[in-house]
Amino acid sequence: MTDRPDDHMIVFEDVSKFYGEILGVNRVSITIEPGITSLVGPNGSGKTTLMNLMTGLIRPTRGRVSVLGLRADHPEVFFRRVGYCSQFDSFPRALTGFQFIQSYLRVHGFSKKVSQDLAWRSLHRVDLLEAAHLKIGAYSKGMRQRVRLAQSIAHEPVVMILDEPLNGLDPMARAETIRLFRQLAAEGLHLIISSHILHEVDMMSDRVILLNNGYVVAEGEIHGVRDEMEEHPMQILIRCDRPGLLAARVFEQDSVVEAKIHKDRKGLFIKTRDADAFYLLLNSIVVEDGLIVESIAPVDDDINAVYQYLIGGGEAA
Amino acid sequence: MSSSTEVLAEMKPTRARSWSLWGGQIAAILRLEVRKNFIGRRAFLIYLLAGAPILIMAFASVLISGERRQLSIGELNIIFANAYEALILRTLIFFGCAWIFMNLFRGEVVDRSLHYYFLSPLRREVLVCGKYLSGLVATLVLFGISTGGSVFVLCIGTIGPSYFNRAGVSQALVYVGITVLGCIGYGAAFMVIGLFFRNPIIPGLLIYGWEWINFLLPPVLKKISIIHYLHSLTPVPIPEGPFAMVAEPTPAYISIPGLLIVTAAVLVFASFQIRRMEINYGGE
Numbered sequence: 001m002t003d004r005p006d007d008h009m010i011v012f013e014d015v016s017k018f019y020g021e022i023l024g025v026n027r028v029s030i031t032i033e034p035g036i037t038s039l040v041g042p043n044g045s046g047k048t049t050l051m052n053l054m055t056g057l058i059r060p061t062r063g064r065v066s067v068l069g070l071r072a073d074h075p076e077v078f079f080r081r082v083g084y085c086s087q088f089d090s091f092p093r094a095l096t097g098f099q100f101i102q103s104y105l106r107v108h109g110f111s112k113k114v115s116q117d118l119a120w121r122s123l124h125r126v127d128l129l130e131a132a133h134l135k136i137g138a139y140s141k142g143m144r145q146r147v148r149l150a151q152s153i154a155h156e157p158v159v160m161i162l163d164e165p166l167n168g169l170d171p172m173a174r175a176e177t178i179r180l181f182r183q184l185a186a187e188g189l190h191l192i193i194s195s196h197i198l199h200e201v202d203m204m205s206d207r208v209i210l211l212n213n214g215y216v217v218a219e220g221e222i223h224g225v226r227d228e229m230e231e232h233p234m235q236i237l238i239r240c241d242r243p244g245l246l247a248a249r250v251f252e253q254d255s256v257v258e259a260k261i262h263k264d265r266k267g268l269f270i271k272t273r274d275a276d277a278f279y280l281l282l283n284s285i286v287v288e289d290g291l292i293v294e295s296i297a298p299v300d301d302d303i304n305a306v307y308q309y310l311i312g313g314g315e316a317a
Numbered sequence: 318m319s320s321s322t323e324v325l326a327e328m329k330p331t332r333a334r335s336w337s338l339w340g341g342q343i344a345a346i347l348r349l350e351v352r353k354n355f356i357g358r359r360a361f362l363i364y365l366l367a368g369a370p371i372l373i374m375a376f377a378s379v380l381i382s383g384e385r386r387q388l389s390i391g392e393l394n395i396i397f398a399n400a401y402e403a404l405i406l407r408t409l410i411f412f413g414c415a416w417i418f419m420n421l422f423r424g425e426v427v428d429r430s431l432h433y434y435f436l437s438p439l440r441r442e443v444l445v446c447g448k449y450l451s452g453l454v455a456t457l458v459l460f461g462i463s464t465g466g467s468v469f470v471l472c473i474g475t476i477g478p479s480y481f482n483r484a485g486v487s488q489a490l491v492y493v494g495i496t497v498l499g500c501i502g503y504g505a506a507f508m509v510i511g512l513f514f515r516n517p518i519i520p521g522l523l524i525y526g527w528e529w530i531n532f533l534l535p536p537v538l539k540k541i542s543i544i545h546y547l548h549s550l551t552p553v554p555i556p557e558g559p560f561a562m563v564a565e566p567t568p569a570y571i572s573i574p575g576l577l578i579v580t581a582a583v584l585v586f587a588s589f590q591i592r593r594m595e596i597n598y599g600g601e
Contacts, residue, residue, distance in 0.1 A: 019597075052596070055436060056435070057432055057435060057436070057595065057596040058595045058596065058597065059593075059595060073592075075435075075437070075438055075439055075440060075441070076338075076438045076439065076440055077438070078438065079436055079437055079438040079439075080438045083436075084436050086432055086436075088429045088430075088432060088598065090428055090429035090430050091430060092349070092353050092425075092428070092430045092433065093353050093354075093357070093359065093428065093430075094352065094353055094356065094357045094359075095352070095353070099352070103345065103348070103349045103352070104349075104433055104437060106341070106342075106344075106345035106348070106349075107342055107345045107346060107349065107434065107437045107439055108342075108437055108438055108439075109338045109341050109342055109345075109438070151433070152436075
């Protein structure tokens with residue numbers, strides 16, 4: 001069989017989903033490459049709808065979704081490659097964590113021995129070995145979150161879709177989980193994650209998809225998305241020995257729209273519409289005027305700023 | 318721990334492996350469903366329901382043996398036939414199957430755990446089959462024991478072991494057989510109701526009403542029911558009262574395969590419908 005480009009991507013082609021008259025998502029056309037992609041947006045923006053569409057829990061009203069060239073209509077092939085940790089904080093009754101994971105691995109068709117091994121391996125990955133034989137009903141919120149994560153990765157999928165996977169985890173577990181995600185992404189997996197903790201999205205994501213009211217408002221690598229937002233000049237803080245001199249020189253460029261000396265008089269904030277041109281100018285100032293630069297840091301080149309500019313109205317949810 | 322190669326080898330089903338894979342998946346669903354639904358405190362009510370006819374028959378046998386006159390086998394058969402019809406067929410099997418089979422899917426939707434099956438590499442028709450079989454195994458064991466136990470307790474307590482030396486055993490087996498067919502037929506109907514109705518109680522009550530008024534219906538309409546075929550199979554015919562519309566009982570060679578064919582058709586319908594089912598717990 002020929003290897004088509006779509007066989008390595010998650011593809012939404014003009015996908016819309018309506019719940020009766022209520023819009024879920026509208027006219028979504030995106031292609032998601034391997035790595036960590038985060039879905040960001042406020043409540044009701046369509047993050048979970050996109051994830052449910054990817055996994056066939058719901059069907060598009062219009063358009064087509066494929067994951068690595070596969071459709072969820074053929075679950076016997078599809079779900080060997082895809083794992084979904086949904087947001088539903090609910091479990092089958094009367095099962096321990098181990099029984100929960102192992103039982104569904106048996107439903108996958110694994111033998112008893114292999115399903116036990118895989119269940120232990122996944123519980124180990126989420127650091128839940130000690131609670132493996134406790135009933136899930138006795139688990140804390142964080143433990144329930146981890147056992148769901150373990151269940152979704154137990155069959156070693158190639159694509160993992162994770163709806164708010166960090167919810168309810170303590171800081172240590174969050175850091176461990178993010179490390180696990182990065183490790184899985186480094187192994188070539190697709191990870192689609194929705195999260196409302198923007199700095200964590202910033203920390204772990206290769207790409208973001210920003211959603212608002214069922215529409216994709218931006219997508220791509222975070223800094224790339226930021227660069228394309230010309231109506232919002234990029235803010236950069238330059239820590240240097242002579243901010244006054246730097247302020248005088250930067251206005252040589254039309255793209256610089258504002259320059260402000262830092263309160264401690266050891267730095268300069270600038271706003272520019274063309275960051276690349278500004279960095280070239282800065283190089284020449286350093287060479288020509290002997291300016292000593294301690295640090296250069298984009299102030300609003302993160303997901304939080306992108307989110308605020310594009311969607312506004314406080315934190316994502 | 319197993320190596321990744323071993324795991325991947327297991328993960329790749331071939332066409333030749335499909336049947337054994339489906340068999341394994343059905344067995345896995347069966348184990349999981351039995352563990353979830355029939356072990357633990359929640360199952361207590363269904364055990365109580367299944368045990369009730371045996372207790373009632375034991376009580377009846379004590380009352381009967383307290384009388385001066387010894388009952389004949391014919392009289393005992395009529396007593397049991399009436400008790401079976403009212404207590405076991407129309408109450409235990411109907412409500413027991415309604416509870417167990419409706420909950421197979423509806424219970425999971427209410428518990429918000431159906432998506433775990435939908436997110437497994439499992440054909441949805443295999444899921445229907447596995448769920449149905451798990452309900453069937455549970456009802457056959459519970460209600461089969463209940464039926465057999467009721468015959469045993471009533472007859473041993475009144476006539477004694479000699480009942481089973483005559484035609485008693487075959488008669489008891491016929492009742493167990495009717496129980497099996499009842500579970501098969503009602504099970505499929507209630508599973509489909511639980512699958513497609515958000516509030517299955519209303520269609521359940523409608524079926525209950527339809528089955529109860531079956532004796533009043535003209536012969537053609539009688540045949541659109543499960544009770545008519547089960548009733549036709551009972552070894553001791555029971556009069557249905559002065560208002561009953563008399564109809565010829567359907568012979569066993571039609572009623573048994575007929576019931577099985579209709580059950581199969583209902584399950585095939587469910588298998589097609591479930592392919593289009595979406596998970597939307599929010600609306601529940």
